[in-house]
Amino acid sequence: MKSDIILAGVGGQGILTIATVIGYAAVESGLYLKQAEVHGMSQRGGNVQSHLRIADKEIFSDLIPDGGADLIVSVEPMEALRYLPYLSPQGWLITNTTPFKNIPNYPEIDKILAEINKQPRHIALDADAMAKAVGNVRGMNIVIAGAASVFIDIPFEKMEAGIGTIFARKGADVVEKNLAAFRAGRKQAEENR
Amino acid sequence: MSNKKIMLLGDEAIAQAAIDAGISGIYAYPGTPSSEITEYVQHSQEAADSNIHRQWSANEKTAVEASLGMSYTGKRTMACMKHVGLNVAADPFINSGITGVNGGFLVTVADDPAMHSSQNEQDSRFLGKFALVPMLEPTNQQEAYDMVFHGYELSEKYKIPVLLRITTRLAHSRAGIETREKLPQKELNLPADGRQFVLLPGIARRRYANLIKIQEKFLQEAEDSPFNRCIDGKNKSVGIIACGIAFNYLMENFTTSRCPYPVVKIGQYPVPKQKIEKLVNECDEILLLEEGMPFVEGYLRGILDRDVKVKGRMSGELPPDGELNPNLVRAALGMEDIGGAPIPDLIAPRPPALCLGCSHIDTYHALNETVKDVFGDGHVFADIGCYTLGALPPFQAINSCVDMGASITMAKGAADAGLFPAVAVIGDSTFTHSGMTGLLDAVIEKTNIVVFILDNSTTAMTGGQASHAFGRLESICTGLGVEKEHVRLINPIKKNHEKFVEIIKEELDYKGVSVIIPTRECIQTLRKKTKARKA
Numbered sequence: 210m211k212s213d214i215i216l217a218g219v220g221g222q223g224i225l226t227i228a229t230v231i232g233y234a235a236v237e238s239g240l241y242l243k244q245a246e247v248h249g250m251s252q253r254g255g256n257v258q259s260h261l262r263i264a265d266k267e268i269f270s271d272l273i274p275d276g277g278a279d280l281i282v283s284v285e286p287m288e289a290l291r292y293l294p295y296l297s298p299q300g301w302l303i304t305n306t307t308p309f310k311n312i313p314n315y316p317e318i319d320k321i322l323a324e325i326n327k328q329p330r331h332i333a334l335d336a337d338a339m340a341k342a343v344g345n346v347r348g349m350n351i352v353i354a355g356a357a358s359v360f361i362d363i364p365f366e367k368m369e370a371g372i373g374t375i376f377a378r379k380g381a382d383v384v385e386k387n388l389a390a391f392r393a394g395r396k397q398a399e400e401n402r
Numbered sequence: 403m404s405n406k407k408i409m410l411l412g413d414e415a416i417a418q419a420a421i422d423a424g425i426s427g428i429y430a431y432p433g434t435p436s437s438e439i440t441e442y443v444q445h446s447q448e449a450a451d452s453n454i455h456r457q458w459s460a461n462e463k464t465a466v467e468a469s470l471g472m473s474y475t476g477k478r479t480m481a482c483m484k485h486v487g488l489n490v491a492a493d494p495f496i497n498s499g500i501t502g503v504n505g506g507f508l509v510t511v512a513d514d515p516a517m518h519s520s521q522n523e524q525d526s527r528f529l530g531k532f533a534l535v536p537m538l539e540p541t542n543q544q545e546a547y548d549m550v551f552h553g554y555e556l557s558e559k560y561k562i563p564v565l566l567r568i569t570t571r572l573a574h575s576r577a578g579i580e581t582r583e584k585l586p587q588k589e590l591n592l593p594a595d596g597r598q599f600v601l602l603p604g605i606a607r608r609r610y611a612n613l614i615k616i617q618e619k620f621l622q623e624a625e626d627s628p629f630n631r632c633i634d635g636k637n638k639s640v641g642i643i644a645c646g647i648a649f650n651y652l653m654e655n656f657t658t659s660r661c662p663y664p665v666v667k668i669g670q671y672p673v674p675k676q677k678i679e680k681l682v683n684e685c686d687e688i689l690l691l692e693e694g695m696p697f698v699e700g701y702l703r704g705i706l707d708r709d710v711k712v713k714g715r716m717s718g719e720l721p722p723d724g725e726l727n728p729n730l731v732r733a734a735l736g737m738e739d740i741g742g743a744p745i746p747d748l749i750a751p752r753p754p755a756l757c758l759g760c761s762h763i764d765t766y767h768a769l770n771e772t773v774k775d776v777f778g779d780g781h782v783f784a785d786i787g788c789y790t791l792g793a794l795p796p797f798q799a800i801n802s803c804v805d806m807g808a809s810i811t812m813a814k815g816a817a818d819a820g821l822f823p824a825v826a827v828i829g830d831s832t833f834t835h836s837g838m839t840g841l842l843d844a845v846i847e848k849t850n851i852v853v854f855i856l857d858n859s860t861t862a863m864t865g866g867q868a869s870h871a872f873g874r875l876e877s878i879c880t881g882l883g884v885e886k887e888h889v890r891l892i893n894p895i896k897k898n899h900e901k902f903v904e905i906i907k908e909e910l911d912y913k914g915v916s917v918i919i920p921t922r923e924c925i926q927t928l929r930k931k932t933k934a935r936k937a
Contacts, residue, residue: 220754232409232576236407236409242577242578243576244575245571245575246411246574247518247574248434248438248574248865253754253791254754254756255752255755269649269651269654269657270650270653271571271575272571274655275740275742287752290749293742294741294743296743297742298742300742311755315750316748320748
């Protein structure tokens with residue numbers, strides 16, 4: 210088993226929380242894991258990515274090779290496309306469709322979505338709206354994590370347990386809301402894969 | 403050995419190892435990608451319980467000196483910094499090779515090839531060799547952990563500082579770490595030779611001669627090191643030397659088959675000569691894989707570059723600059739490219755920017771209005787920090803960013819040459835790191851400069867670490883001799899814009915040293931505090 214995942218977004222959108230949820234479940238399942246993060250200057254409103262590698266044997270490189278990613282998981286549509294060179298020809302692209310516009314020359318969103326629709330294997334979902342619908346306005350990243358979970362060979366219960374543990378100190382209500390966001394994302398991906 | 407595996411960043415693995423190896427203190431100035439080492443110790447309950455020194459230092463030089471002082475007492479210590487920080491600390495670092503140490507002393511330096519968050523991508527191995535000290539370069543996070551223990555043993559065995567060199571990808575990547583049983587801290591035990599640390603020429607000559615003499619022992623240690631390994635391969639057309647993290651990028655290309663070529667994996671320096679010699683003798687040519695500059699490659703080629711056929715960064719098989727990755731190594735091996743689709747043309751760059759609500763935004767608005775719009779070609783010398791982003795649109799407010807503290811001294815030099823106005827922009831933490839001495843230079847000569855000390859009350863760029871300048875800026879400036887009436891304070895908020903502009907104009911009119919201190923807390927640390935209060 211191996212799952213090489215590029216997590217993409219803009220600094221502050223919560224991609225590291227996605228990594229923590231999946232990573233927790235991977236470690237609990239006795240798998241190897243490597244997770245390269247971006248710290249420092251690039252975090253200030255710039256594009257950020259994390260390389261999350263999970264396998265049942267030793268992982269060497271901290272970076273996923275070009276053309277080697279099984280998944281691109283993005284919380285922002287344009288950022289999903291920025292990392293296409295990493296995606297394997299058999300890989301899936303999972304992305305939020307709500308743009309994060311903090312630059313003056315952000316392309317027309319319709320063109321971005323058209324480019325995403327060209328990808329042979331993709332799941333595009335309005336994770337912002339879905340998070341809101343389950344009463345968790347800040348749970349957009351967890352909706353995306355739920356959608357990605359369909360494509361990762363780790364038991365769903367382990368991931369749910371991960372959410373329970375990670376958000377435990379914020380209280381039972383926050384755990385429930387994040388579980389709802391997670392399940393909503395997963396359901397959407399299952400129905401559209 | 404306990405079998406507990408914990409997920410840690412490379413930086414955190416080093417920090418946990420330092421705690422487990424029984425350090426009594428860690429000394430550092432924040433700098434990406436090294437900051438998380440010290441932060442981890444600061445947040446560690448174990449470190450608090452065993453009273454490990456873990457406060458930030460004013461800069462890397464004071465950090466290395468304090469570390470050396472702790473080592474003097476027989477205790478284990480670590481100094482941490484980013485690569486350019488080692489330049490700041492070069493004086494005590496190089497000389498600590500000559501004094502030697504007493505308690506184990508590790509200098510951990512995190513290089514930043516590809517300049518993710520840096521002004522250059524220098525390779526610290528050159529400075530380690532310059533200092534004639536043994537060096538360790540881990541391949542992965544577990545090795546980083548293990549090398550800390552090995553490094554302290556080496557340091558105490560030869561009474562020598564040891565350089566632990568890592569790079570960004572290892573520092574900021576997480577993996578499962580198997581930890582060891584915690585060792586107790588060392589007892590106070592002063593140096594046997596009371597003059598060991600006295601580098602008077604007569605003593606220094608003797609110690610330097612000794613340092614040169616023990617190089618052969620360092621070499622033997624490297625030959626025998628568990629971190630330097632020969633891996634045999636049947637195909638002798640190429641022999642591969644892979645240093646540190648580059649070994650991973652090699653192995654990544656052989657996950658389903660065995661690497662057919664003989665490999666020497668290097669993790670401890672000086673370069674293990676016998677291992678290299680054997681590889682050179684049995685292979686037609688050598689491929690050198692190293693993260694950073696062509697350190698081993700350059701030495702292997704020598705000046706004449708004719709005895710060994712070497713492929714690497716100097717001959718173009720690998721790029722001469724930037725980071726390595728599995729694909730670059732794959733290409734150097736002559737293997738088929740497996741790259742994915744190109745980036746679609748419509749993707750726009752998304753450069754980092756000052757945060758919404760950042761106090762620097764207000765300062766740059768006021769500065770641009772006065773310097774650019776009133777004086778036209780006024781030049782602004784800036785420094786290292788978030789405010790360096792003022793170089794980018796929409797501000798385009800600054801004309802330099804060179805090294806910690808260079809804003810004030812460059813403004814002074816330009817003013818000496820007749821430039822008016824000559825303005826310096828420096829952050830609060832950068833000012834106490836390396837700006838104060840330059841300000842003293844200007845005060846002594848009453849140089850006509852205006853210095854902005856942007857006080858956001860933290861070391862923001864590296865993640866909001868405590869700033870030595872906090873609450874002290876005004877008294878430091880007047881203490882250095884800046885006239886009290888020309889130390890001007892302002893809260894940089896929209897409402898105060900006119901007042902701010904007025905202050906700048908008045909100080910530009912003053913023919914001497916002026917300091918303007920806009921003070922408003924970093925929006926990120928403020929948010930963190932508010933969140934913590936709510937929780």
